[in-house]
Amino acid sequence: MVEGLAQAEAAVLGCAGSATWALPEQELIAALDAAHRIEQRLAAVKLAVIRELDGRGTPTAQGASSTAVWLRERLHLTVPTARRLVELATTLDTGNPAIRQALADADITVEQARVIADTVDTVQTSAGTAAADKAVGLLVEWAGQFDPTLLRKLGTRILDHVAPDIADAAAQAALDAEARRATRDRHLTLSTLTDGRLRLTGTLDTETAGLLRAAIDPLTAPTGPDDQRSPGQRRHDALADVCRLSLRTGELPDHGGDAAQIVVTTSYDGLTRQLGAGTLDTAFELTPATVRRLACDAAILPAVLGTTGQPLDVGRQRRLITGPLRRALVLRDRGCTFPGCDRPPRWCDAHHIHHWADGGDTSLPNAVLLCGHHHRHLHHGEWAVRLGGDGHPEFIPPAWLDPEQVPRRNHYHRRT
Known part of the structure; x- marks a missing residue:
């Protein structure tokens, strides 16, 4: 397989350098059709490989929390994209083989x-294997004429064609299956942009959509005739108000050892002189005006940093049950320190580099932040962690993964 893919890659590479401007229109169209066919055939191969790697447990053996996270790190995908690949690979492997063959063809x-x-999963549940096989053939035929959106709409009445005697009774089953898919597909993705803003994408189930609208709709009305905000901006501000109200209740659970809170790091002089910007624990900066506004309703935790950004001394804040060491770790590590992990500080545990049970002390040089998965993986796996010469964590992979055992670092969190 590897040799065949290498030959295909070489052939495609040769085409990539072709002068498309010199081709007549009919050849351009033929080239487009051929490239599209190759793309689908390669997708079938890729999904089969992903399924096999997932089945063998290769990603988790190499330290990833899931196959989707491993694919993100290896192929530079987003986690939602990687997760959809894993789900489809599983479906095509365990479902009707004709679907996998149609993609390969x-x-x-x-x-x-x-x-x-x-659609075929619904038919299989409602009408059995014979009807499911008929449905695959019919849907593949329709796929030659209709895009995925129209194909899904047509699929809602597929039983009228493959099992008309039970179509009405199965309609309710189809509705139930759609409800189960809605539950399965619910998700919310928070994508951090390069300037610190956040892009929200996702799909809410019906109940959650109702809850969201009930919470933000009363806050989205214009504040007066001079309110120039667009509807989208008003919804944005309403969501911010809901979050502030939730934080003020004091009823949110602790997160990674800290109470639910916004954490901003700034200099004392900058704060008092109204000149200094602040840094969130997500490593993005806020304007001086924003820092001053947040400081009006905040507890101040002093910290002294060395020239390399290392915390040298952290003051005490009695309401924090984890004490100053936790804050020092957040200032230094910014999140889970395991290579390739993007979990933020609030999702992390503090790990003793030299274990407490073996006489290790509880101090900054003997601690790193790790998310729950990588904390367990480090305790039960063959990876080792240490602080590098600059005082930041680095991980030594096991020899079976890297015979040279070159130290690796996490590059998802900004370093000072």
């Missing part, structure tokens, strides 16, 4: 394969 696209797999 380039008769359908990856998105159409997802739609067909969902």
Whole structure:
């Protein structure tokens, strides 16, 4: 397989350098069709490989918390994209083999394969294997004419064609299956942009959508005739108000040892002189005006940093049950320190580099932040952790993964 893929890669690379401007229109169209077919065939191969790696447990053996996270790190994908690949690979492997073959034959696209797999699963549950086989053939035929959105709409009445005698009774089953898919597909993705802003994408189930609207709709009305905010800006500000109200209740659970809170790091002089910017624990900066506004309703925790950004002394804040060491770790590590992990500080535990049970002390040079998965992985796996010459954590992989055992670092969190 590897040799064949290498030959295919070389052939595609040769095409990539071709002068498309010199081709006549018909050849351009033919080239587009061929590239599209190759893309679907390669997708079938890629999904089969992902399924096999997932089944063998290779990603978790190499320290990843899931196959999706491993794919993100290796292929530089987003986690939602990687997760959808894993889910489809599993579906095509355990479902109707005709769907996988149709993709390999380039008769359908990856998105159409997802739609067909969902529809056939409903037919299988409602009408049995024979009807499911008929449904695959019919849906693959329709896929030659309709895009995934229309194909899904047509699929809602597929039983009228493959099992008309039970179509009405199965309609309710289809509705139930759609409700189960809605529960399965619910998600919210928070994507951090390069300037510190956050892009929210996701799909809410019906109940949660109602809760969100009930919470923010009363806060989205214009404040008066001079309110020039767009509807989208008013919804944004309403969500911020809901978050502030939640934080003020004091009823949110602790997160990673800290109470739910916003953490801003700034200099004392900058704060008092109204000139200094502040840094969130997500490593992004706030304007001096924003820092001053937040400081009006905040507890101040003093910290002294060395020239390399290392915390030298951290003051005490009695309401924090973890004390000053936790804050020092957050200032230094910014999040889970295991290579490739993007978990923020509030999702992390403090790990003793030299274990407490073996006589290790509780101090900054003997501690690192690790998310729950990587904390367990470090205790039960063959990885080792130490502080590098600059005082930041680095991890030594096991010899079976890297015979040279070159130290690795986490590059997802900004370093000072």
